[in-house]
Amino acid sequence: MKKKISRRDFLKLAGASAATGAALTGCGPSSRFVVREPYTQMPEYALIGESTFYATTCRECAAGCGLIVRTFQGRAIKVEGNKNNPVNLGKTCARGQATLQGLYNPDRVTDPLNQGRRKTLGTDGMNWDDAIKVVSDALANTDPAGIGFLLGMAPDHLFDLVSDLTAGIGAPAPVRYGALSAFEARATLVKAAENVLGQSGLPFFDLANAELTFSFGANFLETWLSPVAYTRGFSKMRKQGKRGYLVQFEPRMSQTGAKADEWIPVRPGTEGMVALALGKLIAESKKQTVPRAFVNVDVKAVAKESDVDEEKLHYLADLFADADRALAIPGGAALGQSNGLGTAEAVLALDALANNFGQPGGVFLSPAAPTEDNVHRPASLQEMAVFINKMNTGEIKTLLIHGVNPVFELPKSLGFEAALKNVPLVISFSTFPDETAILSDYIFPDHHGLESWGYQRVATGTSQSTLSGAQPVVSPFYNTQSTADVLLAASAIAGGKLASVLPFKDEVEYIQAQLIPLIENKDANFNAGEINSFSAYFQQFGGWWTNEAALLAPTQNTLNETLSVESPTYEGEGDFFLVPFVSPVLGEAGANKPSLQEVPDPTTTVMWNSWVEINPETAHEFGIKSGDIIKIVSNVGVIETSAYLYPAIRPDTIAIPFGQGHKAYGRYAAGRGVNPFDLLGLKFNAAGDIAFAGMKVQIIKTGKKFELARMESEIGVYGEGLGEE
């Protein structure tokens, strides 16, 4: 059957199962996409001058926010939040808004390429039949044990498909990674939940109903776990009858810290000790017996080590003890320390002390995902180190990479770039010419997220069990192919075991097969008797979710076990603690979107570049002025960037945003700023997360100057701009 089925035909047919089955038989991959035709033949739902709206899922991070994309005569015009999706309820963040500049980015990979590990993006185009043959041969001719799949945090349907593929042929399971998961210290949080809450998984913090919240490093208004959902929680927390009060413990005031009522600048790595000391004082304040968890702590010693004086600790403990609904949240840089796991446990123990498990304004376990709940967790950096070691020893013969840019998103000291040279065949499925794609043998570009089918399990952020659905909102702009379709076609050509593992015609059929178990559950946002209607509704609603809250109450209570948080140890030598943080605006992959580059950073108002934050007092001591280029030296690397005199950072700490410092990734990202991952040494905490905020570094004045583009005026800020100080 030669006739290609356009998407609108497909949608027409979707309701009638027999017709769909017949019409699609024999079609190759991606036949479900639109064939571009002149607009003289208008689809019946398209009226000139009227917009068409499609529900899909955002792929700028893995939170799984629902989007409604306005399209106008085949072009995507504007992204809005999906009001029905329980994660974001109609809202979006800045990164979600800018996703269209990824879709229409002038620097996308337009065709499958024989890249040949050139220094710049190759021009040696291929046709897709040859490309699929390359993948097919790679899968068929490599010993299954030598096949390595490295995937990003989204999309989940591809992860499931690859998991089925690798399990079927006896290859190692795919490894998922994303820089955000490292900065969130997800592995640590999950492990702490297992130890303290009695179940491994991401805890859900009911910020919306908390009267008092102690946040230990959790930057939940920026990039942490599900920022849009947590921002909604924050907003409700402020609006409730008695305005909620937020205290933020962190060495560098984040955007979240800026919204807090009190900012406590603790010494990096001592957050957990502070939590334990507070636990003891809170119990005393409540006139309770101090639970065994907190008995061993020496409050005086903690005050000295953390740089929070004893009086302040007493004040905070009284505050917590007197609150009706008190909540403590561990996250971010507090867990990215050598003692991070202990810190996470100590903070969760405060929740146990507040007796808020399963209570409004307290701690819950996120609802189980609708399908295959056990596969959420990304690899910790320690697991990535094991993977890279396999690359170096030649164990991995064929590496297939999708949805992640490890050359940029891993610490340089892990040596991913060098390890790539030891892998005989590297295939990238990247939509953009990122650093990893450039160093690959082949680039077989996937569609952009807005051109793709798929689904994303919602790991946390809502009380309902949610599967966000994705569908193409426009036809593919370039000669790209869905990676799922490429893998299915490649397996089919390879024949034998490969073909039998994935007996699916195309990506959509695979997704439908995964949705079938959901049809049974009738207590959901829609019901349908059979899969074709079900998947049509799934697209229309932008996903599937339960009507009732499915939060779980933690069962365990560890207050009777002794907790201890050892003193932090720091990697490297130097006078300054280094706190890298994810740029709240750019996230891990926003640097190639020009409008996002021009959105000012919330706390510094800097645009288009990197900077290093230094306390003005310290800067004065070192003779550093705003805009002076500073060399930052760690035990593994050196970077140079402009100084921003940041009043809200400890004098012994410097901070650098992550998000810039690309060497490739298109014209708007490449050659701009620096990557703090170049500085990180390899120290891990007990859960395998890297101690990214546990570094000590030197700073050296270079004598060079580069004025940052910032929205704020420097005049009047600490006497600058008014002639010599």
Place this chain on the structure above:
Amino acid sequence: MKPIDLNIIGAKGAIAEEAEGKWGMAIDEDLCTGCQACVAACAMENNISFVGEEDAAYGRTMHWIRIERFWEGEYPDVRTTSFQPMLCQQCGHAPCEPVCPVFATVHSQADELNLQVYNRCVGTRYCGNNCPYQVRAFNWRDYERPEPLNNQLNPDVTVRQRGVMEKCTFCIQRIHQAEDTAKSEGRELQDGEFDPACAQACPADAIVFGRVDDPDSKVSQLSRQKRGVKHLEDLATLPRITYLKES
């Protein structure tokens, strides 16, 4: 500065007539997290150009809305002032209007909004100089938008060129579309039926938009709160945006 007593200068009657306005906003600074979603949403909806690092450093970004914050105090008792979204206040008595020599900056009687008529504008920038809120953006160049980024341009919003002043319109294209829809369905426009791009995106629900001439609308109810203030009220510009201070 001492507030001007409008009774003394004899302007009370004239101003009171226009004081109410039609469309307005209430922005809750206690809720605004400074996340910049509104800034990005506005840029995407209104075809706002990006200017690049060098021009951005000269303060030539084209944003129609920005988030202001200032530092207060010194370490360790340092904090930022509340994040404050600043956009055109759609003043009832707009200082930008009388200075325009070509009537490019005019008041719309129908919508009670400040209009910027791009094809009248000759780029004197008097309006920008006279705006006490500094919310007008001037096109210093024809900013490049390389193919295929232009595919995303919103067909409902004019693309501006060099030498033209621009500013927030309260997403007038959305206002008109909602009004047309209501009219064609033979009904009144409901409060909350539509939002401008910034309010629609705001994850904290800090920006609320609606009819300020309807005392029951959500925006009117919020604006009446005790913590509501109008910026630079002393200038008698009659701003249509009420800011709710951090409590």
